[in-house]
Amino acid sequence: MSTTDPALAAATDRALRAATRAPSVHNTQPWLFVVAPSRIEVHLDRERVLTVADPDAREAQLSCGAALVNLTVVLRAADHDVVTDLLPDPARPDLLAVVRVGGYRLASPELRSLATAIDRRATNRRPFQERPVPLTHRRVLTAAASGHGARLVLLDTPKRLETFAGLLRRADHLQEEDPAFQAELRHWTTGEPGRRDGVPRTAGGPRPIGGGILTPRRFHDEHGAAREFEQDPLVAVLLSHGDTVLDRVRAGMAMQHVLLNATAAGLSASFLSQPTEVPYTRTALRDLVGGPGHPQTVLRIGYGHPPAPTPRRPLAEVTRFPAEVPS
Numbered sequence: 001m002s003t004t005d006p007a008l009a010a011a012t013d014r015a016l017r018a019a020t021r022a023p024s025v026h027n028t029q030p031w032l033f034v035v036a037p038s039r040i041e042v043h044l045d046r047e048r049v050l051t052v053a054d055p056d057a058r059e060a061q062l063s064c065g066a067a068l069v070n071l072t073v074v075l076r077a078a079d080h081d082v083v084t085d086l087l088p089d090p091a092r093p094d095l096l097a098v099v100r101v102g103g104y105r106l107a108s109p110e111l112r113s114l115a116t117a118i119d120r121r122a123t124n125r126r127p128f129q130e131r132p133v134p135l136t137h138r139r140v141l142t143a144a145a146s147g148h149g150a151r152l153v154l155l156d157t158p159k160r161l162e163t164f165a166g167l168l169r170r171a172d173h174l175q176e177e178d179p180a181f182q183a184e185l186r187h188w189t190t191g192e193p194g195r196r197d198g199v200p201r202t203a204g205g206p207r208p209i210g211g212g213i214l215t216p217r218r219f220h221d222e223h224g225a226a227r228e229f230e231q232d233p234l235v236a237v238l239l240s241h242g243d244t245v246l247d248r249v250r251a252g253m254a255m256q257h258v259l260l261n262a263t264a265a266g267l268s269a270s271f272l273s274q275p276t277e278v279p280y281t282r283t284a285l286r287d288l289v290g291g292p293g294h295p296q297t298v299l300r301i302g303y304g305h306p307p308a309p310t311p312r313r314p315l316a317e318v319t320r321f322p323a324e325v326p327s
């Protein structure tokens with residue numbers, strides 16, 4: 001990155017690396033950053049949108065919202081002021097955000113702790129401990145979502161959890177039976193050595209014994225032993241106010257703030273997003289949660305051993321400089 005301020009250049013480099021550590025659906029990493037001194041654009045990379053699982057790019061937009069949070073959290077933790085404009089140009093709908101880096105602004109300890117959580121966060125598909133998430137942490141997570149105009153609803157009664165588990169089974173079954181969905185999934189889970197995207201075999205979890213309460217997405221043909229999962233999982237549904245691109249980017253920001261706060265509190269999380277990807281179950285999930293909003297993703301949260309990080313494409317592949325971008 002070309003800037004006359006070496007400290008800002010170093011912080012920008014760290015922030016871009018952090019942005020690429022964000023979670024993304026099937027680890028597609030559907031982002032592109034256009035980097036100028038003191039200004040970073042976050043674009044949706046249409047080439048990396050899942051055409052079957054995510055035909056209107058909703059989950060890709062969530063993923064970019066998560067990357068945007070990592071970017072700004074690291075810049076802020078380096079004591080830079082940051083101003084973010086979402087969807088700044090109606091003529092360029094895939095330009096999701098412009099981040100402008102300003103002068104000095106001291107970061108709070110909370111912000112620094114979120115910045116250090118970025119590299120520790122990883123999707124944990126293994127069983128969690130039989131240890132309830134304390135109320136104080138639950139409150140922190142719901143507040144992290146509402147800070148971005150989203151709602152995190154915890155399914156904390158057996159009846160709601162059971163109904164959710166039924167929707168999850170149904171959506172998962174429809175996707176398992178859909179050859180186009182499966183072909184796309186296989187493309188992103190080949191796990192070839194040296195591949196810098198997709199979900200590698202090492203990131204998969206075991207199948208739950210007897211099917212378990214919750215049905216995880218089957219990424220690979222697991223050969224390992226099935227295992228018992230936690231008996232009383234904490235499941236949280238993230239909802240946005242509307243379902244526009246702006247709502248989805250903000251929901252992605254809320255999702256990442258929830259995940260970073262969870263990591264900072266020593267918690268792990270995995271996704272159970274199948275019911276949000278099937279129109280019928282998405283509507284039923286909305287009815288189950290009640291109140292306003294559109295379900296954007298679903299998280300399972302608990303205590304577990306941190307998994308190994310998954311690969312990312314190098315910065316050179318996901319960054320451009322204004323001179324390289326056709327106007």
Ligand SMILES: Cc1cc2nc3c(=O)[nH]c(=O)nc-3n(C[C@H](O)[C@H](O)[C@H](O)COP(=O)(O)O)c2cc1C
Pocket residue numbers: 021022023024025026027059060062063121122123124125198199203217270271272273274297309310
């Ligand atoms: C919008 C969204 C939906 C996702 N849905 C699922 C899912 O249904 N099941 C799952 O196991 N992982 C899901 N993931 C997790 C990604 O597979 C994961 O973020 C990616 O492989 C990168 O790994 P990491 O999160 O460990 O860095 C989802 C992630 C995002 C952002």
